[in-house]
Amino acid sequence: MRVLVLALVLVLTGCSAIPSAYDLPLPGGADLGDRPYRVVVEFDDVLDLVPHAGVKVDDVPVGKVERVELSEDGSMALVHLAVRGDVRLPANALARLRQSSLLGEKFVELDAPADPAASPLADGAVIPLARTNRNPEVEEVFGALSMLLNGGGIGQIQDISRELSAALDGNETAVKSLLSTVDTFVGALDEHKGEITRAIEGMDRFAKSLEAKKGEIGEVLDGLEPGLRVLNEQRGQLVTMLTTLHELSGVAVDTVNRSREDLVADLRALEPTLRKLAEAGQALPQSLELLLTFPFTDAVLDGVKGDYLNTYLTLKTGGR
Numbered sequence: 001m002r003v004l005v006l007a008l009v010l011v012l013t014g015c016s017a018i019p020s021a022y023d024l025p026l027p028g029g030a031d032l033g034d035r036p037y038r039v040v041v042e043f044d045d046v047l048d049l050v051p052h053a054g055v056k057v058d059d060v061p062v063g064k065v066e067r068v069e070l071s072e073d074g075s076m077a078l079v080h081l082a083v084r085g086d087v088r089l090p091a092n093a094l095a096r097l098r099q100s101s102l103l104g105e106k107f108v109e110l111d112a113p114a115d116p117a118a119s120p121l122a123d124g125a126v127i128p129l130a131r132t133n134r135n136p137e138v139e140e141v142f143g144a145l146s147m148l149l150n151g152g153g154i155g156q157i158q159d160i161s162r163e164l165s166a167a168l169d170g171n172e173t174a175v176k177s178l179l180s181t182v183d184t185f186v187g188a189l190d191e192h193k194g195e196i197t198r199a200i201e202g203m204d205r206f207a208k209s210l211e212a213k214k215g216e217i218g219e220v221l222d223g224l225e226p227g228l229r230v231l232n233e234q235r236g237q238l239v240t241m242l243t244t245l246h247e248l249s250g251v252a253v254d255t256v257n258r259s260r261e262d263l264v265a266d267l268r269a270l271e272p273t274l275r276k277l278a279e280a281g282q283a284l285p286q287s288l289e290l291l292l293t294f295p296f297t298d299a300v301l302d303g304v305k306g307d308y309l310n311t312y313l314t315l316k317t318g319g320r
Contacts, residue, residue: 030061097134
């Protein structure tokens with residue numbers, strides 16, 4: 001009777017005194033200790049993660065999920081975690097949504113990145129969306145498999161196999177030769193991988209040099225712009241000039257073709273004269289030298305005493 005009265009009193013005084021299921025402690029949960037710290041994790045999708053779910057580091061329970069809520073703009077889920085105080089994680093820690101087994105419960109896994117920050121993860125820190133992810137759900141895997149099976153993926157594989165068989169039928173020798181050539185080519189690439197690496201590194205250095213001189217290259221290109229504009233404006237005149245040169249070359253070729261026989265005859269007529277000039281040898285230059293100094297040749301200077309020729313000296317003396 002007293003139990004019924006007590007129950008009636010609890011009902012009449014309101015349901016706020018009765019704890020909800022989420023407020024009840026779960027058996028086997030992590031021990032948070034005396035001074036846990038809180039962390040907020042941003043997830044794009046938390047699936048069916050519920051409060052009191054576990055928080056683990058290296059598969060060791062270190063905390064629990066206190067509550068899950070939407071952000072103010074409704075674009076992401078905010079998961080509030082309570083972590084045991086003696087668990088040290090870097091400030092750039094990662095958070096992943098994991099599943100204990102294929103159909104097991106969800107939990108949040110905290111981990112340190114490959115390049116951990118020097119400062120620790122502080123109380124009230126926020127792990128942003130860029131450092132969180134989740135595993136695919138079983139339903140998603142089966143949905144993708146269903147799309148593959150029902151959407152024609154297997155049929156496409158069958159068509160590809162059939163077309164490959166048709167293409168290779170009767171061309172086995174050519175295919176073997178192609179594979180042998182490819183093997184030789186790949187082997188040659190492997191033998192020269194050092195040179196290829198050096199060439200790529202050289203191209204990288206060249207690109208860095210171009211990057212360093214980007215301003216100068218830009219000035220050069222800007223300086224070329226007026227000249228290119230003038231060329232574009234005079235494009236018609238240039239085309240006319242090239243067309244005229246083409247016509248002139250045609251006329252010149254026609255003229256040479258027409259006068260070829262006369263030109264050959266003139267050259268043949270000059271042949272005796274040129275032969276005699278060649279036979280004259282040194283006599284011709286000596287004759288020309290004498291012609292330019294006549295009548296006072298170099299031989300005359302040998303017969304004259306003194307340094308001057310045709311020089312007269314007149315002396316006058318004064319007297320009384």
